[in-house]
Amino acid sequence: MGIRAILLNNPKVAELLRTRFVCYALDNVVNPQMTAAEKEWLKDRGGRASTGGTSVFTAGGRVLPHGANWNPSGPNLFAKHQDAMLRGLNAALSKYHPEEAPQIDKPDPKQLAEVVRRPFAGGLALFATYTVLQWKEPLNLDEQQRHSLNRVYEKAIPACPGVDRVWARKDEADALAAGTFQEKLKQRLALHVAYGMGGKSKVKAVDLTLRAGRLTGSFMLVDGERADVLGFIESKDGKISRFEVIVKGSGAGGCPCGGLGPLHVLPKGKTAPVAIAFMLADTQTNLGRVPPHSARDLDRPVLKRNR
Amino acid sequence: VAALSEGVLKSMFIKKLQTGVALLAVTLLLVGSAVLVHRTSAEPPAQAAATEAPKASGFTEAEFKELKARLDVHNQPWASIPWQVSLTEARELAAKTKKPIFMAVGTGNPLGWG
Numbered sequence: 306m307g308i309r310a311i312l313l314n315n316p317k318v319a320e321l322l323r324t325r326f327v328c329y330a331l332d333n334v335v336n337p338q339m340t341a342a343e344k345e346w347l348k349d350r351g352g353r354a355s356t357g358g359t360s361v362f363t364a365g366g367r368v369l370p371h372g373a374n375w376n377p378s379g380p381n382l383f384a385k386h387q388d389a390m391l392r393g394l395n396a397a398l399s400k401y402h403p404e405e406a407p408q409i410d411k412p413d414p415k416q417l418a419e420v421v422r423r424p425f426a427g428g429l430a431l432f433a434t435y436t437v438l439q440w441k442e443p444l445n446l447d448e449q450q451r452h453s454l455n456r457v458y459e460k461a462i463p464a465c466p467g468v469d470r471v472w473a474r475k476d477e478a479d480a481l482a483a484g485t486f487q488e489k490l491k492q493r494l495a496l497h498v499a500y501g502m503g504g505k506s507k508v509k510a511v512d513l514t515l516r517a518g519r520l521t522g523s524f525m526l527v528d529g530e531r532a533d534v535l536g537f538i539e540s541k542d543g544k545i546s547r548f549e550v551i552v553k554g555s556g557a558g559g560c561p562c563g564g565l566g567p568l569h570v571l572p573k574g575k576t577a578p579v580a581i582a583f584m585l586a587d588t589q590t591n592l593g594r595v596p597p598h599s600a601r602d603l604d605r606p607v608l609k610r611n612r
Numbered sequence: 613v614a615a616l617s618e619g620v621l622k623s624m625f626i627k628k629l630q631t632g633v634a635l636l637a638v639t640l641l642l643v644g645s646a647v648l649v650h651r652t653s654a655e656p657p658a659q660a661a662a663t664e665a666p667k668a669s670g671f672t673e674a675e676f677k678e679l680k681a682r683l684d685v686h687n688q689p690w691a692s693i694p695w696q697v698s699l700t701e702a703r704e705l706a707a708k709t710k711k712p713i714f715m716a717v718g719t720g721n722p723l724g725w726g
Contacts, residue, residue, distance in 0.1 A: 325712075
């Protein structure tokens, strides 16, 4: 969340990366999706990072110092680090000379099949996105000085939602296309709702009605909070062609999970209106193939079978 | 005595008739209920749910539209970058296009939770 919000969401940084670099995103802890040989190759090129960072290197493996690794500390970093990133990327480009024929070993297909996870064939991949709609009162960041990132997040919040994924199997997608929203899939969304509403609560009841492509109802949390739902689910030729579901409720601070981003900076005990969206992801794109994060890998045995 | 006997017999006949009618009514009622119960339980849950009125939502379609734009990842600058999620494929593409590789690392995927 931090890298996206602070660095990558700057239109100038995004434009430079889109046009002059090949961009690679690595989950280095939960789902690296790399073989042992790939991991070994990467370890001295930024692959040892355990929390977050950036690296620039050539196809052959020459590291290009870009002097803008993501390590925010101190005030006014939101602007400072975006400028530093632009300078660093341009510096790396100035030192770049493509290798003639870099040696690139193909990973072992068997090993690759064991580590790479892809959405279910014929199933659904959804983006789950979170945002805080407005602050009920000014943030008191003094309460959260332990997180230096919060000063940066506070400025990034309005522009950068937290992101995760939800996967559904083919049978669940087919049932939905036929007008039946299966309970198990509802419960998978419910866990994101509970997480997005503060992370410590649980959904007590899911009351959703799908009629003529329109989804209405609510998620009721055990702490008594209600999250309202409005959505549109449509199908064409037996396949889901539209899945846009938005949940609106109240989120509480105190969750230490950075993935939420927006809620991460809410002072403990404070609440703010929160919205969570579930929208169709294109599984033909790499962006749409990123697996759900394991913290909300809600159906672990099912997803494991897909490996 | 004959008149008395005739009265008693008439009264007994009427009582029998009343009992018969009552039994018939109870039987019809039971059969009717059984049919009704069978029909209700045979109705698929989805069909039953469809007959219920949808619950009122806490927000409008205009608000939905506004939130959708705000929460759609495709409106985010970072999502406009053609990301690679395989190291080897990234290296092959970099060699082919003669570009350096920019790597973003996270605890969790930087394009997702991380």
